[in-house]
Amino acid sequence: MTIRPATLALVAFFALSMAVFSVFAPRFASPSNIEDLMGGFSFIAILAMGEAFPILTRGIDLSVGAIVALVGMVIFDMSLIFHVPGYVIVPTALAVGALAGAVNGMLIVFVRLQPFIATLATLATYRGIVYAISGRQLVEGLTTTPIRDKWITGIETYFDLGRMLGIGRMVHLPAVPLSFLLMLGVFVILQGVLLFSKFGRSVLTLGGNAEAARLAGLNTGAITVICYAISGVCAGLAGLMLVAKLTTSTEGLGFGMELSAIAAAVIGGVSLSGGVGSMFGPALGAFLLGAILLGLTLLQVSQYTQQIVTGCILLAAVGYDRLLLLRRLRRRLANTG
Amino acid sequence: MTEEDKVAAGDRRNFLKGMMLGSAALTGAASGLFSKLDFAAGELGISQVRADTPQRIKMAFVQYQPHSVSSAWGKGIGEVLATQQIVDYQQLDGQSKLEVQVSLMDTLISQGVQVIFVQPVDSVGIAPSIQKAKRAGINVITLNIDSTEPHAAHVEMNHYFGAMDIAKTMGDAMGGKGKVAIINAPPGIIIRDQRTNGFKDGLKKYHPDIQVVADQSADWDRKKAQDVFNTVYAANPDLAGVYGVNDDMALGAVDIAKEKGLLGKLVIFGNDGETAALESIEAGELTGTQYTDGLQQGRLAAATATVLASGGVTPDAFAQQGHLLMPYIIATKANVATILPYQRW
Numbered sequence: 092m093t094i095r096p097a098t099l100a101l102v103a104f105f106a107l108s109m110a111v112f113s114v115f116a117p118r119f120a121s122p123s124n125i126e127d128l129m130g131g132f133s134f135i136a137i138l139a140m141g142e143a144f145p146i147l148t149r150g151i152d153l154s155v156g157a158i159v160a161l162v163g164m165v166i167f168d169m170s171l172i173f174h175v176p177g178y179v180i181v182p183t184a185l186a187v188g189a190l191a192g193a194v195n196g197m198l199i200v201f202v203r204l205q206p207f208i209a210t211l212a213t214l215a216t217y218r219g220i221v222y223a224i225s226g227r228q229l230v231e232g233l234t235t236t237p238i239r240d241k242w243i244t245g246i247e248t249y250f251d252l253g254r255m256l257g258i259g260r261m262v263h264l265p266a267v268p269l270s271f272l273l274m275l276g277v278f279v280i281l282q283g284v285l286l287f288s289k290f291g292r293s294v295l296t297l298g299g300n301a302e303a304a305r306l307a308g309l310n311t312g313a314i315t316v317i318c319y320a321i322s323g324v325c326a327g328l329a330g331l332m333l334v335a336k337l338t339t340s341t342e343g344l345g346f347g348m349e350l351s352a353i354a355a356a357v358i359g360g361v362s363l364s365g366g367v368g369s370m371f372g373p374a375l376g377a378f379l380l381g382a383i384l385l386g387l388t389l390l391q392v393s394q395y396t397q398q399i400v401t402g403c404i405l406l407a408a409v410g411y412d413r414l415l416l417l418r419r420l421r422r423r424l425a426n427t428g
Numbered sequence: 429m430t431e432e433d434k435v436a437a438g439d440r441r442n443f444l445k446g447m448m449l450g451s452a453a454l455t456g457a458a459s460g461l462f463s464k465l466d467f468a469a470g471e472l473g474i475s476q477v478r479a480d481t482p483q484r485i486k487m488a489f490v491q492y493q494p495h496s497v498s499s500a501w502g503k504g505i506g507e508v509l510a511t512q513q514i515v516d517y518q519q520l521d522g523q524s525k526l527e528v529q530v531s532l533m534d535t536l537i538s539q540g541v542q543v544i545f546v547q548p549v550d551s552v553g554i555a556p557s558i559q560k561a562k563r564a565g566i567n568v569i570t571l572n573i574d575s576t577e578p579h580a581a582h583v584e585m586n587h588y589f590g591a592m593d594i595a596k597t598m599g600d601a602m603g604g605k606g607k608v609a610i611i612n613a614p615p616g617i618i619i620r621d622q623r624t625n626g627f628k629d630g631l632k633k634y635h636p637d638i639q640v641v642a643d644q645s646a647d648w649d650r651k652k653a654q655d656v657f658n659t660v661y662a663a664n665p666d667l668a669g670v671y672g673v674n675d676d677m678a679l680g681a682v683d684i685a686k687e688k689g690l691l692g693k694l695v696i697f698g699n700d701g702e703t704a705a706l707e708s709i710e711a712g713e714l715t716g717t718q719y720t721d722g723l724q725q726g727r728l729a730a731a732t733a734t735v736l737a738s739g740g741v742t743p744d745a746f747a748q749q750g751h752l753l754m755p756y757i758i759a760t761k762a763n764v765a766t767i768l769p770y771q772r773w
Contacts, residue, residue: 118538127534227616234618235576237552248557333527334650339552341526342616350529388535 092383097360097411098372112386119389122265126249130268130336132381137277138348139355139373141325144281144318146356147298149365150199152319153325155352158191159215159345162330164253167340168226170238185327191217192323196316213350221342232245237338246270246320246335270332274374277325282370294318299366307370354401355380358408364416439626485737486516487730490532490546492573495648496702498547500773501571503731506724512734522546526553533557537564543580543733547571551618562743566734569729573618580743581750583729584597584709585700587622590718590756593698595630597758598669601695601715604635605739606668609642609660611677623673623699641667646677653680661688661698669695675705675717682713701759703772709764716760722773725754 113120138155145152164183169175169183189211198209238244244270253264281418285291293314297304305311330350334340357363358379359372380401388398479633489505491498502519509515520536523530527550536544544561548554548570555577567580574582598608610627613620624643631638642660653672655679661667670685672678678698678705685694691713698705701719708714717745732750735741759767 101537118540121538122676123538124535125537127531129532131531165711178539222615225616225769234616234621235578236552336530337526337550337553338556339550341550341553342614343524343549346525384531385535388520388532391518 095360097380097415098369101360101375102370105375107179108382108386113333113384116386116389118385121262125265126268126383128378128385129271131375132268133268133274134256134332135351135355136374136377137325138352139275139359139377140281140330140370141322141372142352142357143361143368144294145206146363147294147297147365147368148315148318149301151210151353152195152209152322153231153349154195154214154217155322156318156345156348158188158323159213159327159330159333159348160221160342162188162192162218162327163334163344164221164224166243166331166334167238168224170240171233171236171241172226174228177240181242183325184331188323188330188339190323193316193320197325200312200315204328219278225342226292227342238334242331243335244338246332250390254407273332277328278370278374284391290317295366313424351380354405357412362412362416363409407428432691436763465502475570483729484516485514486539487543487733488517488536488541490522490529491519491520492522492547493732494521496773497700500722501726504723505730508727508730508734511582522549522550526550528553530557533561533772537561537566541566542737543567543569545569545571545729547735548573548575551575563768567733567743569733571729578749580746581732583752584754585725586753586756587619588626589621591626592633593697593717593758594699595627595703596634596670597716597760598671598695598697599631599635599638602638602669605637607639607641607664607666608669608671609664609674610640611646611656611670611681612643613648613673614645620673627671627684646680648674648675648676650680651676655686657681657684667694672698674698675702676702678714678717679708704773706759706764709759709761712741712761716758718756719759719767720754721771728752744752
């Protein structure tokens with residue numbers, strides 16, 4: 092595997108922003124802030140890694156925020172209305188996410204909808220289902236009942252590494268949230284799949300040139316459906332982590348989250364024109380966005396300015412992606428001509 | 429590797445070690461490892477707050493979303509805190525998203541603020557953040573939407589009883605009979621339930637002959653309320669009254685009523701009491717609204733916060749959470765002039 096200059100640029104930019112904020116933003120370098128960064132943005136990183144798969148096939152998944160809400164409400168209903176034990180809820184939640192993602196994929200493959208249109212439609216549909224099945228409205232009193240199932244709330248656990256290593260008294264290390272470790276797990280699995288499996292190579296081939304992939308005998312339909320299912324599972328896991336953190340779910344959960352996920356993926360160097368990208372980029376992209384939000388908030392910069400900054404970074408990332416694409420095309424032209 | 433290189437490498441390693449220790453010490457200091465030493469307190473433990481370099485106190489307000497109500501609160505809070513001379517105050521926007529509010533709460537806790545004002549997006553969802561704040565010794569004061577996690581104080585508009593009074597006044601204006609429509613907020617929000625249930629219970633109690641024929645969501649929004657009212661009116665041309673769960677939505681209904689020439693025939697009530705609604709009442713368009721002094725609500729919350737912070741009252745010092753219901757009036761054309769300019773927001 093070669094390390095692309097885009098990845099290096101991202102790492103450098105991440106390091107630079109961390110350094111700048113550590114110096115200038117009060118308490119940015121404090122253990123509790125690092126905990127906030129790890130605990131508060133791991134689910135965005137997971138969403139972004141999932142989102143990378145549809146983008147790698149030259150598609151897009153706009154429905155991830157709605158899937159987060161759908162999974163959240165399924166967990167809410169199962170736990171608070173039907174009192175299903177958590178060890179059943181967790182796999183069910185992931186299965187619901189996978190199913191919702193697979194439906195996206197099937198709409199694209201079998202109904203031949205544009206990914207943008209298909210997932211825009213399911214965004215509205217899934218969000219509608221959330222309102223329809225919302226236990227908050229079906230059963231009185233649940234709006235003020237927290238979910239207490241240990242299997243679910245246990246996901247929001249912090250490990251005090253300093254104390255475990257016996258150096259807690261010398262240095263104050265940030266506690267590591269379980270959600271961060273889960274994020275690392277997802278990273279290892281998905282990066283492994285992308286790099287070392289036949290499926291991973293097929294995804295990159297399909298994204299690079301769909302016609303060539305089809306002629307080479309790849310089952311492009313199945314690959315596409317699986318890619319959207321992966322995005323769905325990741326959204327399901329993110330939903331699970333959010334519910335664990337909030338001890339409840341709301342109809343509006345995950346609203347607009349697809350934009351954060353897509354932004355993190357694109358900033359992470361996943362090319363919108365398909366076929367190029369890794370899992371490292373989106374994950375780091377999510378934490379970069381998180382660090383910028385936290386840092387600017389600590390510097391007491393207005394949130395509207397923060398949105399402008401985020402937008403500019405996204406523009407720069409997309410512009411860079413475009414530049415690389417043009418350069419690739421030019422090189423190809425030069426080679427053939 | 430030559431001997432010289434090894435020495436150089438050793439130097440480098442020592443330098444790095446020094447850097448690490450240095451930054452660890454800095455982080456330790458920043459994260460309050462030494463916070464037990466109180467330089468501000470004198471030998472006898474008498475606080476020298478009025479000394480040359482008073483210890484600054486940080487407070488912040490995490491709002492639900494940008495709206496006239498939260499900006500009135502913010503203004504009231506800011507007024508009181510500014511006069512204290514020792515408080516740094518900032519207002520943050522939750523963007524109607526629970527996860528954004530939770531992240532902002534986390535940041536404020538790391539920042540070491542003393543008091544957080546918050547209008548939670550969800551009562552249960554904010555509870556873990558309030559727990560975390562309390563563990564860090566931070567007092568939390570909620571505005572309008574309470575949390576299931578007990579905290580220092582809750583200051584709220586009188587949603588339920590106010591809505592009952594709206595039902596009474598509105599029914600009187602309708603002559604005790606007819607059909608009304610409710611233009612509502614999206615489900616899942618406690619204020620919505622309080623304002624709707626209060627209204628329905630009020631009708632049952634004072635005007636049992638009035639019938640609620642429609643209850644539809646317009647997302648708190650004036651434009652959407654126009655569309656919703658259009659459809660509701662098309663389905664119920666004999667409609668006699670409209671209750672908008674906030675003023676924006678009631679004014680949306682007023683817009684359409686004006687267009688259709690229904691202003692004299694329809695009784696339209698809002699809720700909140702923002703300036704635009706009061707002006708509409710004065711113009712003879714909106715029939716009435718529940719007016720609460722939002723600026724005063726902010727001031728009362730800030731006063732509570734200041735007393736807690738300057739008195740060194742910690743979150744574990746309470747037997748139970750304090751509650752404060754704001755006084756209100758049902759403003760109609762008859763009494764709207766009693767609301768003075770400085771009370772309007």
